[in-house]
Amino acid sequence: MNQKYEHLFTPWKVGNVEIKNRIVMCPMGGTSLFGWFELGGCHFDKEAAKLFLERANNNVGLIIPGIAPLRDTFWGKWLWQNPKMFEDLKVFMDEIHKTDTKLFVQLTAGMGRSWAITELIAPLHKNKVTRKLIKPIIDTSHELACPSPQPNRWAHDIICPEMTVEQIHEIIEAFAKTAKLCKDAGVDGVEVHAVHEGYLLDQFAIEFFNKREDDYGGSFENRYRFAAEVVKAIKAECGDDFPVSLRYSVESKLKDFCYGAMPGEDYVEVGRAMEESERAAKYLQDAGYDMLNADNGTYDSWYWAHPPMYMPENCNLDDVAHIKKFVDIPVVCAGRMDPETGAKAVAEGRIDGMGVARQFLTDPEWVTKLIEDRIEDIKPCICCHSGCFNFSSSKGHANTQDLTDTMGLARCALNPKTMQSKKYKIEKAKKAKKIAIIGGGIGGMEAAIVCAQRGHSVTLYEKSDKLGGVFIAAASPSFKEKDRDLIAWYNREITKHPIEVKLNTEVKNVSELDADEVIVATGATAKNIPIKGADKAVEAVDYLLGKAPVGDKVVIIGGGLTGCEIAYELFLEGKQPTIVEMMDDLITTKGICLANTSYLRDCFKTNEVPVHLETGVVEIGDGKVTVKNKEGNIFDIEADNVILSVGYNPAPAAPKSKHVHVIGDAAKVGNLRTVIWGAWDVCMKL
Numbered sequence: 001m002n003q004k005y006e007h008l009f010t011p012w013k014v015g016n017v018e019i020k021n022r023i024v025m026c027p028m029g030g031t032s033l034f035g036w037f038e039l040g041g042c043h044f045d046k047e048a049a050k051l052f053l054e055r056a057n058n059n060v061g062l063i064i065p066g067i068a069p070l071r072d073t074f075w076g077k078w079l080w081q082n083p084k085m086f087e088d089l090k091v092f093m094d095e096i097h098k099t100d101t102k103l104f105v106q107l108t109a110g111m112g113r114s115w116a117i118t119e120l121i122a123p124l125h126k127n128k129v130t131r132k133l134i135k136p137i138i139d140t141s142h143e144l145a146c147p148s149p150q151p152n153r154w155a156h157d158i159i160c161p162e163m164t165v166e167q168i169h170e171i172i173e174a175f176a177k178t179a180k181l182c183k184d185a186g187v188d189g190v191e192v193h194a195v196h197e198g199y200l201l202d203q204f205a206i207e208f209f210n211k212r213e214d215d216y217g218g219s220f221e222n223r224y225r226f227a228a229e230v231v232k233a234i235k236a237e238c239g240d241d242f243p244v245s246l247r248y249s250v251e252s253k254l255k256d257f258c259y260g261a262m263p264g265e266d267y268v269e270v271g272r273a274m275e276e277s278e279r280a281a282k283y284l285q286d287a288g289y290d291m292l293n294a295d296n297g298t299y300d301s302w303y304w305a306h307p308p309m310y311m312p313e314n315c316n317l318d319d320v321a322h323i324k325k326f327v328d329i330p331v332v333c334a335g336r337m338d339p340e341t342g343a344k345a346v347a348e349g350r351i352d353g354m355g356v357a358r359q360f361l362t363d364p365e366w367v368t369k370l371i372e373d374r375i376e377d378i379k380p381c382i383c384c385h386s387g388c389f390n391f392s393s394s395k396g397h398a399n400t401q402d403l404t405d406t407m408g409l410a411r412c413a414l415n416p417k418t419m420q421s422k423k424y425k426i427e428k429a430k431k432a433k434k435i436a437i438i439g440g441g442i443g444g445m446e447a448a449i450v451c452a453q454r455g456h457s458v459t460l461y462e463k464s465d466k467l468g469g470v471f472i473a474a475a476s477p478s479f480k481e482k483d484r485d486l487i488a489w490y491n492r493e494i495t496k497h498p499i500e501v502k503l504n505t506e507v508k509n510v511s512e513l514d515a516d517e518v519i520v521a522t523g524a525t526a527k528n529i530p531i532k533g534a535d536k537a538v539e540a541v542d543y544l545l546g547k548a549p550v551g552d553k554v555v556i557i558g559g560g561l562t563g564c565e566i567a568y569e570l571f572l573e574g575k576q577p578t579i580v581e582m583m584d585d586l587i588t589t590k591g592i593c594l595a596n597t598s599y600l601r602d603c604f605k606t607n608e609v610p611v612h613l614e615t616g617v618v619e620i621g622d623g624k625v626t627v628k629n630k631e632g633n634i635f636d637i638e639a640d641n642v643i644l645s646v647g648y649n650p651a652p653a654a655p656k657s658k659h660v661h662v663i664g665d666a667a668k669v670g671n672l673r674t675v676i677w678g679a680w681d682v683c684m685k686l
Contacts, residue, residue: 030409112146189243198298260301441469443664551640
């Protein structure tokens, strides 16, 4: 092991529980051991158990599974009323302990206004009749209940009801009963979810959200009373020696409803500011909590708790390290932590543990690879959220993601096997075949690796002089360092398999290939717009590849993800981007996480980057773009250059047939998840 990581592999204690190293697998939605977001109700989730056991066998110190609601989302049964689930949990804990890894179960009071109500469920809740009809299956009023009536984070026209004192007491009792069942099942501790990320207990703690006038609102002590009573009840039931961690946000990074603070911004905190946090951390420790599992943010500033690639690495470290000065219990920091920085922070006593989440989904063996000095073998998480947490939302819409996706969190865009091991798996082919793959982008490379692992003879054809395809352009912005790492990882991985790579080779006739099966992964081509002067515009890919330098004033036509990322890069360079978009919001595509999209929207809003929504382009002229807005007003926008980013059309090198298979954007334009998962869908059948 490289010496710079040594401090991550020293033992430490939470209460009386010793943990072998400082690497904590943090909780993620979808990784609960209690499969709660399924119509069948809560049950022991064997897929999640398999995921954790694999990580435990790969040297993680402490595992904290994703949230387990104390009450089923469907059918409303309390967790403690399901003894069979805890019997299964005990068997699993015996297996976990054979690895010398410790595991805490995270229990949640609920989501309140942060409950990601979907477009399917929202209208059923809004209608009193349908809300009553569906109540036995899903009690939306219970799920949405929060300290005081206020707008839901996802559907702003839904006002969340106020939680009753009776409901509060039921939840506190359920925490104690469920924690005792966890303890009896051999679980090493529990984590209370959460005075964190704007979830229910956090809404009670933050004055901005809590307007109650009873014992659970108003004063500092009243606002933190709910969280304090929870830990006291758990300790009373389980004993003082049973560890209780608290998921904790140091600062809310909140400027208003649905409006967060940018890194480094000078702003007025309307949520939990550092001064209150210093007091709160000590108060919660004194109430009985044994560890703070900490970062920053709420769902209104979601990019702090779920940092996309636009956020700096280790973005929460300074705030978490500061709060450690005010407590005597261990403090873990999460948020795009890199191992070298994490090890240094542990060595300096700034934190006690390094929290890592999504990297465990992308590469289950990354800790082992770190120990074995195989850093380059670690498949990097690129912070896309496309598989693990792809709840999406735009103006006037609740969580627009499909319900099946909403119910299937904690999967990984880059690793289809994560939480889908029954569907996606490598099995040797019954008959080895000659496979020709046309296109050396991510989809083509993934297909080549999967086919080679299955025992096929693979030849990969790429018409350019390098592998990576259009993803080379996508990875070019300064904030896409993990994307560039991913391309490098694929290039190295290809060499580990018997794959023949033919660069500078364009395939024009698939029938001439010496192959039993052909996979076409030739991607897509950029759309154009039928307006006067369109030829004066620069294609997005050409700009990203550095083929078309631009001046200071740049108009980007198209406010989808690519257009917004180009505008963000131009802003970082000190230029003056302007976005023109025909839709009523930026990035309205489903499947792009709100943590990612809200960062870009908030960044443009805070820094006054001009955005013209519901606006079409009339003409591109010399030094200007003429546009027409929804009111019918026509006006000019000054521009040194215009970048066109209005989408793509599939461009397969050959049509699909019996032995020709089209994958990725060549079949249907999507994202990295659809490209990689689609490659597996085809390659597993060959």
